[in-house]
Amino acid sequence: MSGKGNCFDNSAVESFFKSLKAELIWRKAWQTRRDAExxxxxxxxxxxxxxxxxxxxxxxxxxxxxxIAA
Known part of the structure; x- marks a missing residue:
């Protein structure tokens, strides 16, 4: 990890959340919070x-x- 304010610190997490939103969240509406979880x-x-x-x-x-690695 690098210093405070470095945009590269969050890049992996931001990429994951972008994928999560694009592939799941924005495609459906859920009746309850539990269904979404x-x-x-x-x-x-x-x-x-x-x-x-x-x-x-x-x-x-x-x-x-x-x-392949095994």
Whole structure:
């Protein structure tokens, strides 16, 4: 991490939240807050972490990347 006020400190988190909003939040309306919480949990643990292709992994999903690395 760099010093206070450096815009690069938050770039990874900002990129994640942009993806979350574009791929999930702005596409649907939920009846309750609980429904939204469940949807975000399922997005992160069911799609974003295991299956979504990441540019940092050379366009591979984390699961595919780990299979190659193992």
């Amino acid at each position: 469940v949807a975000v949990f399922e997005y992160i643990n069911g799609f974003y972490n295991p299956r979504r292709r990441h540019s940092a992994l050379d366009g591979k999903s984390p699961v595919a990347f780990e299979k």
